[in-house]
Amino acid sequence: MSLIVEKFGGTSVGSIERINAVADHLKAKCDSGESLVVVVSAMSGETNRLLGLAKDLSAAPVTREMDVLLSTGEQVTIALLSIALQERGVNARSFTGGQVGILTDKVHGKARIQQIDDSKIRVEIDAGNIVIVAGFQGIDENGNITTLGRGGSDTSAVALAAALKADECRIYTDVNGIYTTDPRIEPEARRLDRITFEEMLELASSGAKVLQSRSVEFAGKYKIPLRVLSSFEPDAGTLISYETGEDMEQPLVSGIAYQKDEAKLTIRGIPDQPGVAHRVLGPISAANINVDIIIQNVGADGETDITFTVHRDDFESCKTLLENTAKALGATEVLGDSSIAKIAVVGVGMRSHSGVADTMFKALADEGINIQMISTSEIKIAVVIEDRYLELAVRGLHKAFGLAEA
Amino acid sequence: MSLIVEKFGGTSVGSIERINAVADHLKAKCDSGESLVVVVSAMSGETNRLLGLAKDLSAAPVTREMDVLLSTGEQVTIALLSIALQERGVNARSFTGGQVGILTDKVHGKARIQQIDDSKIRVEIDAGNIVIVAGFQGIDENGNITTLGRGGSDTSAVALAAALKADECRIYTDVNGIYTTDPRIEPEARRLDRITFEEMLELASSGAKVLQSRSVEFAGKYKIPLRVLSSFEPDAGTLISYETGEDMEQPLVSGIAYQKDEAKLTIRGIPDQPGVAHRVLGPISAANINVDIIIQNVGADGETDITFTVHRDDFESCKTLLENTAKALGATEVLGDSSIAKIAVVGVGMRSHSGVADTMFKALADEGINIQMISTSEIKIAVVIEDRYLELAVRGLHKAFGLAEA
Numbered sequence: 001m002s003l004i005v006e007k008f009g010g011t012s013v014g015s016i017e018r019i020n021a022v023a024d025h026l027k028a029k030c031d032s033g034e035s036l037v038v039v040v041s042a043m044s045g046e047t048n049r050l051l052g053l054a055k056d057l058s059a060a061p062v063t064r065e066m067d068v069l070l071s072t073g074e075q076v077t078i079a080l081l082s083i084a085l086q087e088r089g090v091n092a093r094s095f096t097g098g099q100v101g102i103l104t105d106k107v108h109g110k111a112r113i114q115q116i117d118d119s120k121i122r123v124e125i126d127a128g129n130i131v132i133v134a135g136f137q138g139i140d141e142n143g144n145i146t147t148l149g150r151g152g153s154d155t156s157a158v159a160l161a162a163a164l165k166a167d168e169c170r171i172y173t174d175v176n177g178i179y180t181t182d183p184r185i186e187p188e189a190r191r192l193d194r195i196t197f198e199e200m201l202e203l204a205s206s207g208a209k210v211l212q213s214r215s216v217e218f219a220g221k222y223k224i225p226l227r228v229l230s231s232f233e234p235d236a237g238t239l240i241s242y243e244t245g246e247d248m249e250q251p252l253v254s255g256i257a258y259q260k261d262e263a264k265l266t267i268r269g270i271p272d273q274p275g276v277a278h279r280v281l282g283p284i285s286a287a288n289i290n291v292d293i294i295i296q297n298v299g300a301d302g303e304t305d306i307t308f309t310v311h312r313d314d315f316e317s318c319k320t321l322l323e324n325t326a327k328a329l330g331a332t333e334v335l336g337d338s339s340i341a342k343i344a345v346v347g348v349g350m351r352s353h354s355g356v357a358d359t360m361f362k363a364l365a366d367e368g369i370n371i372q373m374i375s376t377s378e379i380k381i382a383v384v385i386e387d388r389y390l391e392l393a394v395r396g397l398h399k400a401f402g403l404a405e406a
Numbered sequence: 407m408s409l410i411v412e413k414f415g416g417t418s419v420g421s422i423e424r425i426n427a428v429a430d431h432l433k434a435k436c437d438s439g440e441s442l443v444v445v446v447s448a449m450s451g452e453t454n455r456l457l458g459l460a461k462d463l464s465a466a467p468v469t470r471e472m473d474v475l476l477s478t479g480e481q482v483t484i485a486l487l488s489i490a491l492q493e494r495g496v497n498a499r500s501f502t503g504g505q506v507g508i509l510t511d512k513v514h515g516k517a518r519i520q521q522i523d524d525s526k527i528r529v530e531i532d533a534g535n536i537v538i539v540a541g542f543q544g545i546d547e548n549g550n551i552t553t554l555g556r557g558g559s560d561t562s563a564v565a566l567a568a569a570l571k572a573d574e575c576r577i578y579t580d581v582n583g584i585y586t587t588d589p590r591i592e593p594e595a596r597r598l599d600r601i602t603f604e605e606m607l608e609l610a611s612s613g614a615k616v617l618q619s620r621s622v623e624f625a626g627k628y629k630i631p632l633r634v635l636s637s638f639e640p641d642a643g644t645l646i647s648y649e650t651g652e653d654m655e656q657p658l659v660s661g662i663a664y665q666k667d668e669a670k671l672t673i674r675g676i677p678d679q680p681g682v683a684h685r686v687l688g689p690i691s692a693a694n695i696n697v698d699i700i701i702q703n704v705g706a707d708g709e710t711d712i713t714f715t716v717h718r719d720d721f722e723s724c725k726t727l728l729e730n731t732a733k734a735l736g737a738t739e740v741l742g743d744s745s746i747a748k749i750a751v752v753g754v755g756m757r758s759h760s761g762v763a764d765t766m767f768k769a770l771a772d773e774g775i776n777i778q779m780i781s782t783s784e785i786k787i788a789v790v791i792e793d794r795y796l797e798l799a800v801r802g803l804h805k806a807f808g809l810a811e812a
Contacts, residue, residue, distance in 0.1 A: 016459065016462040016463060019463065020463065050482065053422065053482070053486055054485070054486065054489055056422040057422060057425065057426065057486060057489045057490045057493060058489050058490070058492070058493040061489040061492075061493075062488070062489060062492045064499070065485045065486075065488045065489045065492070065500055066485070066489075068481060068484060068485040068488070068500050068502075069481075069482060069485035069486065069489075071481075072478035072481045072482050072485075075474060075475075075477075075478045075481070076456065076459070076475060076478050078474060079460070079471045079472070079474040079475035079478075080459055080460065080463060080471075080475065082468070082471045082474070083460055083463045083464050083467040083468060083471045083472075083475075084463045084464070086464070086467075086468045086471070087463060087464040087467075093470070094471055094474050096474075096551075099549055099550075099551075143505055144505075145502075145505075
């Protein structure tokens with residue numbers, strides 16, 4: 001009998017009607033002989049409601065208490081879904097992250113899962129129960145409630161699938177799979193039946209919102225077959241696979257991801273000597289600001305420039321930090337631009353085919369779009385452009401790589 | 407340094423404004439040198455909101471899952487109150503019932519506290535923290551979430567006070583103490599500065615709504631000084647004391663409590679032999695219906711009648727059970743009346759003074775009210791009357807015993 005982990009996001013359980021629909025779906029899966037562990041998010045709107053209450057009390061509420069607060073959202077959903085299933089005569093039992101033994105580190109608000117004790121879930125499955133688990137949450141070694149950060153329910157599902165050695169992990173969401181690019185920007189975007197794990201990881205970390213990149217990493221580490229489906233119109237969705245695909249016809253490029261709301265900072269005229277990158281970026285890392293693309297150019301006269309991108313929310317605080325560093329290092333100047341976007345083309349076919357970068361650069365040039373930064377990996381080419389050209393660039397690249405055709 | 411347990415009910419924490427007010431109050435107490443453990447209920451309206459969601463999914467939702475669901479109400483409040491305190495620079499940490507080691511039996515929806523491990527709270531207090539605990543909830547020995555039933559937060563507070571050997575347990579509510587009777591019925595009702603534990607227990611179990619009778623029992627068992635105060639206009643409130651009061655001038659009667667929504671059932675003409683009360687009341691107890699007053703009269707010809715009262719909600723199901731028993735025992739008939747009320751006068755002075763019962767019966771006779779049943783304890787006389795005379799009876803008795811004067 002196959003063991004499946006299914007995860008339902010906030011819109012999939014956003015109302016009594018939706019919870020009843022999910023319960024019907026799960027009953028059918030159960031009747032077909034699958035053993036099920038189900039991970040759910042908070043009902044859509046609930047997390048924001050709770051955040052609003054906290055923000056009314058404090059501009060910077062303590063993260064430990066935010067986790068106590070926000071974790072109730074998923075706890076409400078597990079209880080309701082279990083009630084709906086038992087109303088249908090299906091045996092179901094709900095568990096919080098802590099109850100089911102999801103142990104995390106102590107970083108409230110963005111904890112990482114360290115260990116899952118699968119024994120409790122196995123007992124329940126062996127007793128014939130559907131096990132409903134609150135996503136997004138765990139406990140630390142002292143029993144404090146922790147949360148995994150936004151989108152963390154995907155990670156909960158994949159981590160449970162790994163711990164249980166599940167046959168498949170299915171992520172039900174409000175879209176029916178992974179697309180060649182965002183269909184809201186390019187109406188001709190095509191749904192993919194399959195995508196390799198590496199491509200999915202690059203797409204997720206380049207801004208594709210369907211799956212959180214941490215959950216993809218986790219899936220890859222344990223080789224969990226991961227499927228993205230719509231909870232509204234379930235079909236086969238998109239399967240994220242681990243096939244090396246040597247005899248598969250591989251497309252050059254599988255998808256295009258983007259990130260709006262990026263910002264760029266440059267520090268100019270710093271001494272070109274060992275340790276300077278660390279002195280520039282160390283304080284930014286210490287302030288928990290994620291730096292994405294980093295470029296260093298060697299200049300004249302023993303001096304160098306460093307340019308990097310951060311999320312636009314972090315732009316001002318990052319600029320202040322950088323200006324302090326500039327003073328200490330005797331830098332020429334600090335430049336900032338908070339109106340940039342990043343766009344990335346991803347495809348395992350790049351490994352064996354040349355010319356992808358040039359096709360990309362030509363397509364952008366044809367649209368009159370200037371490239372500000374370039375960053376590459378084995379299966380990805382990312383560029384930074386002015387943000388107002390983003391939609392134009394996505395559509396131009398989608399066409400240049402022929403992604404609308406299967 | 408004194409250790410105090412303070413409990414705030416749903417209306418006391420019913421809005422962001424109220425939570426801020428409670429946080430201000432607690433900061434002042436903390437600054438005055440008290441060590442504090444604070445028990446809170448769900449924000450008013452929240453429990454009903456959650457109940458509504460469950461009822462939309464199932465007419466009879468599973469009790470285990472209802473506990474998972476409802477316990478989130480208090481969890482939200484503990485987090486918000488802790489955030490509000492830390493915003494004021496007060497060290498505070500929130501804990502669910504399970505986290506703080508409140509162990510209960512397994513009866514979901516009306517669990518009883520079996521044990522509290524005070525070690526975790528002591529560590530927090532010693533570290534200088536205000537400890538915020540979710541009322542109304544605990545866990546059973548298997549780690550399942552349990553709730554104590556409506557009003558259970560009072561019990562949580564008293565049980566914590568007992569486990570911690572606290573100097574006082576203060577119950578903050580929307581009234582400012584214990585009154586001689588319900589001021590909504592008798593505007594001349596007077597607030598009591600003190601009341602003995604025995605009187606409070608009789609009043610609570612006779613229908614006085616301010617404190618849940620289970621919490622009073624618990625307080626008595628461990629001799630916890632218990633105080634009822636208003637969270638809106640805090641003053642000294644009413645202290646529930648354990649003084650034997652031999653040299654205290656004791657009022658004959660301290661208060662009058664009542665219960666509307668009662669119902670009365672009579673089974674007539676059953677064999678007057680050992681075990682017959684058990685055969686009549688056993689099935690009712692087995693159906694988890696609480697029976698209050700029970701009266702048995704010996705009749706003629708070796709037959710007897712049994713009359714008892716139950717809550718009006720249980721009237722129909724109880725009548726069905728009783729009719730089955732009547733058939734089995736060959737009883738003459740089953741009579742029922744679902745429009746009765748119970749009224750009780752309570753006072754430790756009754757122990758040493760005669761004539762209280764007669765004063766009561768005369769006062770009711772003066773108002774033309776017929777007494778249907780009488781039940782007495784050492785410090786209480788309760789009567790059952792037709793429910794439409796309830797307010798008249800309360801006011802008449804309040805006057806007859808001179809309760810408006812201090």
